[in-house]
Amino acid sequence: MNKLIQGIIFLFLLFFQVLVSNSISLWGIITPMVYIMFILTLPFQMPKWQVVSLGFIMGFSLDLFTGILGHHAAACVLIAFLRMPIIKLIPSHISFEEHLRPIFWDMHFSWYVQYSFYLTLIHHVFYFFLDSMSFHNFFLVLGIAFLNSFASVLFILIFQILFYKASKRY
Amino acid sequence: MRNLLVFILKNSHVFLFVFLEILCFAFIYQSGSYRQWVMNTASKEISGPILQFRAGYREYVHLKKINAQLMDENQRLIHEAYNRTLTFSPLYLSVDSNRMPVFEYIHGNIIENTTHKQSNYIILDKGKNDGIGVDMGVISPLGIVGIVKDVTPNFSIVLSLLHEDFSISAKLKKNEVSGILIWDGKNHSKAILKNISSIETLNVGDTVVTQHSLIFPENYPIGRVSSINKRVKGGYYSLEIQLFEPMDRVNKVWIIKNNYSRELTTLKEKVDDE
Numbered sequence: 001m002n003k004l005i006q007g008i009i010f011l012f013l014l015f016f017q018v019l020v021s022n023s024i025s026l027w028g029i030i031t032p033m034v035y036i037m038f039i040l041t042l043p044f045q046m047p048k049w050q051v052v053s054l055g056f057i058m059g060f061s062l063d064l065f066t067g068i069l070g071h072h073a074a075a076c077v078l079i080a081f082l083r084m085p086i087i088k089l090i091p092s093h094i095s096f097e098e099h100l101r102p103i104f105w106d107m108h109f110s111w112y113v114q115y116s117f118y119l120t121l122i123h124h125v126f127y128f129f130l131d132s133m134s135f136h137n138f139f140l141v142l143g144i145a146f147l148n149s150f151a152s153v154l155f156i157l158i159f160q161i162l163f164y165k166a167s168k169r170y
Numbered sequence: 171m172r173n174l175l176v177f178i179l180k181n182s183h184v185f186l187f188v189f190l191e192i193l194c195f196a197f198i199y200q201s202g203s204y205r206q207w208v209m210n211t212a213s214k215e216i217s218g219p220i221l222q223f224r225a226g227y228r229e230y231v232h233l234k235k236i237n238a239q240l241m242d243e244n245q246r247l248i249h250e251a252y253n254r255t256l257t258f259s260p261l262y263l264s265v266d267s268n269r270m271p272v273f274e275y276i277h278g279n280i281i282e283n284t285t286h287k288q289s290n291y292i293i294l295d296k297g298k299n300d301g302i303g304v305d306m307g308v309i310s311p312l313g314i315v316g317i318v319k320d321v322t323p324n325f326s327i328v329l330s331l332l333h334e335d336f337s338i339s340a341k342l343k344k345n346e347v348s349g350i351l352i353w354d355g356k357n358h359s360k361a362i363l364k365n366i367s368s369i370e371t372l373n374v375g376d377t378v379v380t381q382h383s384l385i386f387p388e389n390y391p392i393g394r395v396s397s398i399n400k401r402v403k404g405g406y407y408s409l410e411i412q413l414f415e416p417m418d419r420v421n422k423v424w425i426i427k428n429n430y431s432r433e434l435t436t437l438k439e440k441v442d443d444e
Binding site: 025130144 | 182183184186187190191193194195196197198214216217220221223224228282284285286287288289291334354355356358359417418
């Protein structure tokens with residue numbers, strides 16, 4: 001059942017990214033990447049190798065819809081790998097109970113914003129530098145990555161506030 | 171040995187991560203090779219119809235604007251056709267004989283486009299089956315858009331004007347001063363025309379057009395000079411060009427097929443060999 005829901009979320013986010021989000025081009029520079037929410041919301045208990053593989057599958061599926069293969073996949077694999085270290089890095093006041101998931105309603109507001117922002121930022125910075133393949137316009141690319149991160153985090157939070165609800169204690 | 175096995179199993183995700191990253195980088199670095207072409211063909215044939223669906227919807231939404239653009243273009247073409255003065259260039263003379271015209275135009279739609287990256291690509295809904303080949307120019311009603319980089323049976327990937335590797339020769343319409351048109355990655359509505367000799371008189375507002383080449387027809391508009399950078403050393407200026415075509419909103423394009431490109435390249439190679 002849980003796997004089915006994950007699958008539906010996967011497909012929904014993939015098609016949302018391709019059909020809606022990729023057509024957004026705010027001032028020609030901001031294109032929010034909402035699809036990484038799939039990696040952000042995977043359960044804490046999921047084996048790490050599974051998270052990394054799912055990250056690759058998600059990134060690669062999106063790569064099929066853009067020009068060159070490999071960009072999204074590389075960035076997604078990176079954040080899928082760095083997810084656990086970052087979760088441990090951010091101080092939290094509550095202990096991670098069994099039933100909690102890394103979604104907005106389950107965690108503290110500041111914890112969740114930090115968590116999603118760090119991962120999104122890593123993803124975007126890596127993605128944009130991979131795309132530019134040089135440090136020629138270093139600060140410009142960094143600035144674009146930052147702006148896109150704000151937009152993506154905003155979208156991710158709005159999505160979760162609208163479509164998710166707090167998990168119940170078993 | 172047992173310890174090693176335990177270590178590998180315990181850190182399987184690290185190995186998986188390294189392996190997948192290497193795989194991704196292999197994909198990125200191999201762009202242009204045959205294997206990448208096969209992957210691209212497969213992927214665009216799968217994703218193409220979905221992108222086409224999206225493009226169809228977007229086209230419907232912007233129908234009013236597209237119609238207005240077409241009317242403007244028609245008006246310009248009618249104006250040109252009826253006011254044309256005879257030009258005795260070999261290009262026009264060839265029309266009356268049974269030779270093929272130099273350039274043929276194939277219309278296409280953009281189904282995927284980005285402007286926010288440093289290396290932007292465009293995907294078109296026309297491919298090899300429609301006569302598209304690698305290294306053909308792509309223009310829109312207002313200006314140039316890019317050069318075809320790769321084709322699949324039904325789709326083609328275009329190196330956008332907004333790509334670091336993009337460079338063509340262009341000139342000022344007024345005094346035929348030529349330079350190299352590139353994009354510096356900073357602003358998606360501006361390009362750079364570099365290697366302009368500093369002894370020429372240059373003004374802000376001069377029109378920049380293409381130079382005759384195998385890819386683009388001569389005198390096709392590109393943009394307008396918006397500022398002149400005089401600090402460049404070595405006797406060359408670089409000009410900032412405001413593009414006529416808003417690259418984030420371009421929709422309908424023409425792909426330019428040069429009927430003599432193969433003949434000319436073989437001739438060139440022959441001369442080079444001797």
